[in-house]
Amino acid sequence: MELVFIRHGEGEHTLDIPRSLQICDPALTAEGVSQSKLLREQFPLTEEDILVISPLRRALQTADYWSSNVNCKKIVSPLVSPRIFPQVPSGKTLPCDEILSKRKIEEEFPGFDLQNEFPEEMWINGINTLPELQFNLQAKKFLNWCKRQENPKIYVVSHDGTITSYRELITGTRLTRDDFPKETGWFKINPFV
Structure with missing residues (x-):
């Protein structure tokens, strides 16, 4: 089994740093949409593929544009949401990295399934500020889920720090x-060899 981690396309929150990091729920830019569509050529999807997607608009949009017209599994997971890297004990989640509500995801991204087998708290706070030991525990649960x-x-659409x-x-x-x-850079690995 192979895991391919792919960073989302360019988001509005990266256009005027640090001020743009205060944007709530930033979407993809026009360049981010183009980058996402180019993934179709670089990583052509089949119906057998699984996309695991961060519950943020820019990641969901990246997956949506990339998987257009392909009936693959699209699963939204808080275990691939944004993460501060390197971890800072006093770190706070920025407005641009706040997780969308389950209801909003279901309404705006029909056809995407929510990964509900993980703690409800993850759908509120995500993994952004988890201490390293707690993150490692949750990450291992996610990797074991992938293995099953x-x-x-499995393609994971996520964020640079994550x-x-x-x-x-x-x-x-x-x-x-x-x-x-x-943006849309990737890292491929077989974590179970």
């Missing part, structure tokens, strides 16, 4: 912000 799926390939945190856990290698993927 019978699909040869992807880097998972990479660090899976590979055992210390990483820095220099290791962040660019």
Whole structure:
């Protein structure tokens, strides 16, 4: 089984940093939409594929544009929501990284399933400020869930800090912000070898 972590396309929250980080619920920019559509060529999807998506609009839109006209499984999970990297004990979730409500996701992204087998608190707070040990426990639960799926390939549409945190856990290698993927950048791994 192969996991492919893909960062969402360019979002409105990146256009005028640090001020734009205060935008609530930022969407993809026109460039982000183009980047998401290009994923169709780089990673053509089939009906057998699973997309696991962060519960933020920019990640959901990335998956929606990418998977257009492909009836693959689309699962929204708080365990791939934004994560501060490196973790800061006093870190606070920025407005641009607040999780959408389940109701809003169901209304605006029909056809996306919610991964309800994880704690309800995760749907409120996500993994953004979890201490490393707690994150590792939740991340291992997510990876075990992936392992139980019978699909040869699972794509995870997420965020730079989240992807880097998972990479660090899976590979055992210390990483820095220099290791962040660019918009729609990706990291492929088989964590169960």
